[in-house]
Amino acid sequence: MMDTFVMRHLPALLIAVPLFAAFLMPIVGNAGRVARNAWVLLGALATSAVGLALAWKVLATGTVLYVFGAAAAHLPLPMDSGGIPIRIVFQVDALSALMVVIASLSSLGITIYSLAAESRQSGLETFYAMLFLLVAGVLGMVSTGDLFNFFVFLEISSLAGAALVAYRVDNGVAVEAGLKYALLSTLGALAVLTAIGILVGQYDALNLATLASRLQFTTLDKIALVLLAVPLAMKCGAVPMHFWTPDAYTTAPSSVTAFLVVSSQASLYGLFRILFTLYGHLLQFSWATFGWFLIVVGVLSMFVGVTMAIPQKDVKRLMAYHAVSQTGYMLLGVGVGLAVLGNADALATYGRTAMAGGLFHIINHAMYKGLLFLTAGAVFYRAGTRNLNKLGGLGHDMPWTMVFFMIGALAIAGVPPFNGFASKLLIYESVFRFSPFLSIVAMIVSILTLASFVKVFHSMFLGPRRAEFAAVREVPAPMLAGMALLAVFVVAAGLAPRPFVDHLIQPAVDALVDRAGYIAAILGGS
Amino acid sequence: MNLFQTLQTGAGAWNPLLWLVALAVALGVALAIRSRGRKDFREGAGRKPFISGNEEPANGGGHVPASNLYWGFLESLKSYYVRVVPLHTGVPTDYVAWLLGVMALMLVVALTV
Numbered sequence: 001m002m003d004t005f006v007m008r009h010l011p012a013l014l015i016a017v018p019l020f021a022a023f024l025m026p027i028v029g030n031a032g033r034v035a036r037n038a039w040v041l042l043g044a045l046a047t048s049a050v051g052l053a054l055a056w057k058v059l060a061t062g063t064v065l066y067v068f069g070a071a072a073a074h075l076p077l078p079m080d081s082g083g084i085p086i087r088i089v090f091q092v093d094a095l096s097a098l099m100v101v102i103a104s105l106s107s108l109g110i111t112i113y114s115l116a117a118e119s120r121q122s123g124l125e126t127f128y129a130m131l132f133l134l135v136a137g138v139l140g141m142v143s144t145g146d147l148f149n150f151f152v153f154l155e156i157s158s159l160a161g162a163a164l165v166a167y168r169v170d171n172g173v174a175v176e177a178g179l180k181y182a183l184l185s186t187l188g189a190l191a192v193l194t195a196i197g198i199l200v201g202q203y204d205a206l207n208l209a210t211l212a213s214r215l216q217f218t219t220l221d222k223i224a225l226v227l228l229a230v231p232l233a234m235k236c237g238a239v240p241m242h243f244w245t246p247d248a249y250t251t252a253p254s255s256v257t258a259f260l261v262v263s264s265q266a267s268l269y270g271l272f273r274i275l276f277t278l279y280g281h282l283l284q285f286s287w288a289t290f291g292w293f294l295i296v297v298g299v300l301s302m303f304v305g306v307t308m309a310i311p312q313k314d315v316k317r318l319m320a321y322h323a324v325s326q327t328g329y330m331l332l333g334v335g336v337g338l339a340v341l342g343n344a345d346a347l348a349t350y351g352r353t354a355m356a357g358g359l360f361h362i363i364n365h366a367m368y369k370g371l372l373f374l375t376a377g378a379v380f381y382r383a384g385t386r387n388l389n390k391l392g393g394l395g396h397d398m399p400w401t402m403v404f405f406m407i408g409a410l411a412i413a414g415v416p417p418f419n420g421f422a423s424k425l426l427i428y429e430s431v432f433r434f435s436p437f438l439s440i441v442a443m444i445v446s447i448l449t450l451a452s453f454v455k456v457f458h459s460m461f462l463g464p465r466r467a468e469f470a471a472v473r474e475v476p477a478p479m480l481a482g483m484a485l486l487a488v489f490v491v492a493a494g495l496a497p498r499p500f501v502d503h504l505i506q507p508a509v510d511a512l513v514d515r516a517g518y519i520a521a522i523l524g525g526s
Numbered sequence: 527m528n529l530f531q532t533l534q535t536g537a538g539a540w541n542p543l544l545w546l547v548a549l550a551v552a553l554g555v556a557l558a559i560r561s562r563g564r565k566d567f568r569e570g571a572g573r574k575p576f577i578s579g580n581e582e583p584a585n586g587g588g589h590v591p592a593s594n595l596y597w598g599f600l601e602s603l604k605s606y607y608v609r610v611v612p613l614h615t616g617v618p619t620d621y622v623a624w625l626l627g628v629m630a631l632m633l634v635v636a637l638t639v
Contacts, residue, residue, distance in 0.1 A: 180618050187622060191629070222636040230629045241628055243614060243621045289639050293632065304610065311600055311607070313592055353536040388592035417542040422533060429535040455595045463589035495542045498531040 008073065010054040011066035011090040014100070014139050018047045022132035029125030037115050040128050044111035047135060051104030055097040059507060063521045065145075066090040076207075076522045085207045085522055091145030093518065094507035098359060099142035099269050101504065102366045105489060106262045107135045113374050113482025114255035116475065117381055121253075127167055133160035134259060141266040145522065147196050147278075148206045150270065151189065154235075157263050158185035164256040165248045174251035181248040188231030195227035208278060209522035212515060217282040228274045229293075235267035238331060239300040242324045246308075249320035250386075254377020255482075257316065258370035261323055265362050268327065272334055272512060276341075280515035283341075291339025298331030299438060302445040310452050314386045315376045318456060319369070322412060325445060326365045332442060333358025333427045334512075336434045341513070350430040352509055357426030359512075360505045364419040364493060368411035371486040375405040378475045378483070379460055388459040390468075395461035397472045402461045404483040409457060411490045413450035419490050422497035 006013065021043025028039040058064050065074050068088045076085040092100070111131070118124060137157025144150050162185065166178025199221070200206060203214040215221055234241035245264075249257045275283070275290060283290050305325025312318035337355035340346035378401045379394060380386050395402040411418035414425075424446060432439035474480070493500050511518070532541040575582055582588070600607065 180621060183618050184621055184625065187625060219637065223633065226629060226632045226636050230625070230632055234625050234628075240613075240624050241621075243616075243624065246614075247616070289635065293635075307603070307606070308610065308614070310596055311611075350536050391592075392589045416540075416545050422540065422542075425533070425538075425540050426535050429537045433537065451596065451599075455592055458590070458595070459592040466589075495546075496529040497533045497540070497542070499529055501533060 006050075007053070007057065009066075010050055010057060011064060011092055011143060012068065012073075013050045014047075014054055014090075014143060015136055017050055018043065018132040018136040018139065021047070022129045022136065025129040025132065026125045029128075036124065036128070040111060040115065043128075043132055044108050047132075047139075048104040048108040051100045051139065054092060055101045055104070058092050058094060058097040059503060063091060063093040063511075063517075065521060066092075077524070083523070084205060085210060088149050089145045089207060089522065090143045091209065091518070091521060092143050093521070094504075094511040095269070095273075095359075096142050096511075098363065098504055098508040099266065100139060102265065102363050103135065103138050103142070103262050105485070106259060106366050106370050109482045109485040110255040110258045110370065110374070111482075112485065113258075113377075113479050114253070116478040117255055117377055118253060121168070123167075127164070127253075130160045130163045130167070131256065131259070133157075134164060134256075134263060137161075138259075138263050138266045142269050145208050146206050147199065147208055147211060150208075151192050151196060154192065154267075154270070155189055157266065158182070158189060158235075161185070161248075161256075161260055161263055165252040165260075167256070168251065168253060170251055177244075177247040177251040180244050184234065184244050188234055191227040191231045195224040198224040198227070207522060208273070209519045212278050212280065213519045213523055215279065215282055217279070221279075221282070225274070225279055228278075229271055229290075232267045232271040232274065233297060236264045236271065237301070237324045237327050238297045239304045239324060239328075242301065242305070245324055246317050246320040249323060249373075250314060250317040254316070254373050254380065257320075257377075258373040261369050261373070262366050264323070264327070265330075265366060268330060268362065275338060276512045277515050277518050283338075291335050291337075291341070294331045294335025294338060295438065298328040298333075298335055299441055300328070301325060301331060302328030302442065306445050306448045306452065310448065310455070313388050315379065315388055315391075315456060315460065316373065316386050318388075318452065319372055319376060322372075322449060322452065323365075323369055325449065326361070326369065326412065328445070329361050329424065329427055329442065330358045330365070332431060332438060333361060336431050336438075337509075337513075340434065346434075347513075350433040352513070353426055354430035354434065355509045355512065356501060356505050357423050357430060359508050360423035360426060360497075360501060361420075363500075363504070364411070364423045364490070367486045367489045367493070368408045368418070368420055371404060371483055371490060372408040372412065374479070374483045374486065375401050375408060378404075378479055381475055381479070382472045383469055388456065391460045392463040392469075393461070393465045394469060394472060396465050397469070398461075398474050400474055400480050401483070404480075404487050405457065405461065407487045407490055409453035411494065413453055414446040415450065417494045419493035419497065422494060422501075426501075 029036045065076055067073050067076050070087055076089045134157055137153045140153030141150055162178045162182035165181050166175045168174045199211055203211055205211050237245040302325050305321050309318045309321035333354045337351045340351040383391060411420040414421045428439050428442055530543040532539045
């Protein structure tokens with residue numbers, strides 16, 4: 001019966017497992033290094049297993065509801081509630097499942113990597129406690145069907161993320177970056193909370209589906225929309241609110257940076273959820289307006305991100321700007337889908353494909369960008385510098401790291417047959433039918449991305465051995481294993497993109513477009 | 527389930543397996559051409575690489591630092607960079623100002639549509 005019990009309570013376990021791992025970390029950490037590492041590995045494996053099992057269940061059987069504290073966890077409307085889902089409800093549909101898969105795979109890879117990468121650091125109990133809190137926050141953000149609960153998880157991920165950014169102190173540089181991240185996250189969360197207050201004041205509900213069914217698109221609703229959408233766009237690193245991204249991504253430990261990418265994508269998920277599910281058809285007179293908001297911000301992010309990356313000398317700062325740039329592709333793809341949401345022909349002809357490209361790029365980006373940050377961390381671990389002007393010749397002594405870097409670099413540049421090409425191809429071809437100019441910009445950005453990573457590859461790995469790196473050797477096995485996990489996905493999703501698109505991405509697109517289905521899952525079609 | 531099904535993009539199609547086959551064929555052709563090259567060539571047999579008439583640098587001296595790469599690209603986009611780079615001030619209050627500015631702009635847009 002254990003498997004039945006576990007399968008029934010997967011949404012609760014999705015949060016409970018990483019929280020349990022986090023809260024017990026300071027106690028287990030006192031038992032020594034081996035016990036701590038075993039606990040970390042166990043927590044990461046259990047969290048990923050629960051996440052993947054939940055995603056499999058959703059994709060096999062449809063949306064999974066979980067009502068916390070109810071006698072029947074799948075019934076959101078108590079008999080005496082007057083048709084209002086008064087308890088916290090987790091509503092995990094195919095879009096949430098996609099995000100859960102991303103967080104599960106990524107968190108497992110980076111945790112295994114961090115066991116060796118952070119082994120020289122002190123305060124690891126706190127580090128791993130914060131890392132598990134960050135994972136719990138992200139998983140909660142993408143699973144909850146309650147707007148206030150979303151805010152709570154947003155705060156958990158922001159605070160844990162800020163603490164992890166500042167973890168290495170680094171003569172105050174990391175602390176400053178953590179402070180900036182915390183400041184902007186807090187301001188953004190304040191705006192989100194204000195928006196939630198506006199909506200609750202009008203509609204007496206916190207449940208997303210209930211709010212979606214009651215929204216009237218009043219002036220206050222429009223203000224709430226902006227207060228929700230703009231901070232979430234900022235949190236995902238969209239230009240011109242991206243300035244915190246290079247600061248935070250550069251100074252955080254590489255394993256953390258890899259998961260901050262996923263954390264940013266959880267905010268992207270929130271943005272899409274607000275625009276499609278909460279407001280959805282209410283934007284029918286301004287679909288193009290809000291679609292173009294995503295498109296303009298996306299194109300700006302792509303271009304400014306890549307052009308700012310090219311002159312960088314710090315490899316992680318360069319990669320951070322590329323993260324901004326790649327987020328632009330996701331915004332562009334989904335933005336085109338939103339812009340044509342009111343035009344059934346355009347939506348069927350290319351809108352859904354554009355959205356599929358945007359959503360496919362989210363998971364692809366999480367994997368190859370995570371991989372690239374881990375390779376940068378591996379180089380820093382051995383060479384002790386991130387300065388591209390000082391690096392060189394490391395390919396002789398770090399061949400596996402170099403191979404993993406090449407896989408990530410070719411994927412981010414959209415070179416076939418890696419996964420980045422598959423999602424970018426969907427975006428190029430569908431966006432071209434919406435606006436050839438936007439598609440051409442996207443292609444030019446890919447060329448510049450390739451140029452930028454050729455520079456990084458040359459600067460870090462090529463050239464003769466250098467005397468100052470005579471002692472450099474390949475990184476420890478756990479770091480290679482973490483990178484290998486992400487690299488396998490990058491190659492697999494590139495060589496066989498169709499199963500991913502058919503079984504993971506298209507259901508997510510359907511879930512994003514099907515606002516009525518999301519509401520009906522809670523309110524039974526009312 | 528066929529793992530290597532063709533991915534349809536609406537306007538086109540993509541099959542990585544076919545691409546790999548094409549790549550293998552191209553590599554085969556390249557190797558065939560290479561095999562027809564001079565057999566009497568021996569690497570390092572008294573020949574020096576031609577670097578615009580300059581002497582070959584000593585071991586390690588030939589590595590071009592990252593800052594020297596794409597100089598032309600950066601120079602040609604100088605007018606763009608002198609405007610965009612200074613926006614990245616690193617000052618938290620500037621970051622906040624951009625957030626509030628975009629929020630204000632979108633409020634105006636949302637309230638007028």
